Amino acid sequence: MTEFDSGRSTGTPESLLESASLLSKKWHPAIVRCLEDGDGLGFSDLEQRLDGISAKVLTDALEELQKYDIIARKEVSQRPLRVEYTLTDRGTDLETVIESLADWGETYLEDDQTETVVLIADDDRRISAMHTTWLDDEYTVRTAHDGEETLRELDTDVDVLVLDRRMPGLSGDEVLDWLRSQRYDARVVMVTSEDPDLDLLDMEFDEYLTKPVVKDDLRAVVADLVERSEYDDQLQQYLALRSKLAVLQAETPIEDLESREEYERLLNRLDALDATSDDIADAAPETLDRISLPEPQ
Incomplete structure (x- = not known):
């Protein structure tokens, strides 16, 4: 069993890891805070209060919060169907915990809210040093030189991970x-440094670069992904799939x-x-241009 297989191996309780994972999701704390008044809110009410959330993301978040018995769903009427969500005792x-975290963040993190953290994971120290030099004028850059060190450096502060696919110990695939x-x-x-293949289809990365990486390409991709972090999940998934398709069509007959x-x-x-996302047009034009698909022959 490796270090990351269980919280017990590092002395961290599983309950803490699970709680941190739940609260690290962007919309979960916001939904809980919306429901704090106890009167109950419907789906459309939550959509209006949670500016920027998509219907699918809200649906998924509500289902998970119900699974943990954090919120309750009550059917108010059948015709038309209307449901309301309220907080359980849990x-x-x-x-209360979320409010304390918010107060702590306002006290200690307010000046750091604009900090963007990029983690560069590459066993070649010359490459990681070069990539750091290319990026550290705009971002806070961390480095790691094998898979285990990458896991130690990863936390919810990391916005973008530049991940070498082949590293000693844990590979980039395993880290991902x-x-x-x-x-x-x-x-x-x-x-x-490997040519892309169809094994990429099952990997949940957002962009793919082949070594040697060019400075302008790395800077453009990182800037793009920082902006994408503000998009909803559906648009992020669309752009990741389109990026994979563009790479495969460019490199494979x-x-x-x-x-x-x-x-x-x-x-x-x-x-x-x-066909279903209304937000695709909101993506930056340079992003869509960079991952544009080749014209059919």
């Missing part, structure tokens, strides 16, 4: 799997791609997101 206790399993809301740039079921699934997922 949720009321959690709201752990990061997503812990539900950290960090954007990930996967960096490798189209006839090879079209013979693979994974490629067809990617196209279907992208089409579904493109």
Whole structure:
């Protein structure tokens, strides 16, 4: 068992890790605070109060908070169907914790709210030093030189992870799997010297760069991902899938791609997101240009 398999191996209680994971999700504390008055709010009421949340993200968040018995769902009427959400006793206790955290943040973190943290994980110290030099004029940059050190440096302060895919010990693939399993809301740039292949389809990164990385490309990708962190989950997923598709189409013969079921699934997922998201037009034009798809031959 590796260090990251269990909170007990590091002396950290599982209950603390699970609680931190729950509270680290962007909208969960906000939903709890909206419901603190105890009168109950409907779905549309929450949408109006939580500026910027999508219907899907709100639905998912409400379902998870119900699973933990933090909120209760009550059917007020059947025709038309109307439900209201209220805090349970457990949720009321959690709201007290959230309020204390908010007060602590206002006291000690107010001056650091604009800080953006980039973690560069690469076993080649020359490369990590070079990438740090390219980025440290705009961001707070941390470095790690193997998979285990990357896990130690990862926390909810990290906005963007520049991740070498091949590192000693834990690989970049394993670090990425752990990061997503812990539900950290960090954007990930996967960096490798290998040519991209269809195994990328099952990996939850946001951008992919092939070594040697060019300064302007790295700076543009990091700036893009910092901006993407403000988008809703659906738009972030769409842009990540489109980035993968652009890389694969640029590097792999189209006839090879079209013979693979994974490629067809990617196209279907992208089409579904493109058809249902009203927010895609809100993405930065330079982002869409950079991950534009090749013209059909």
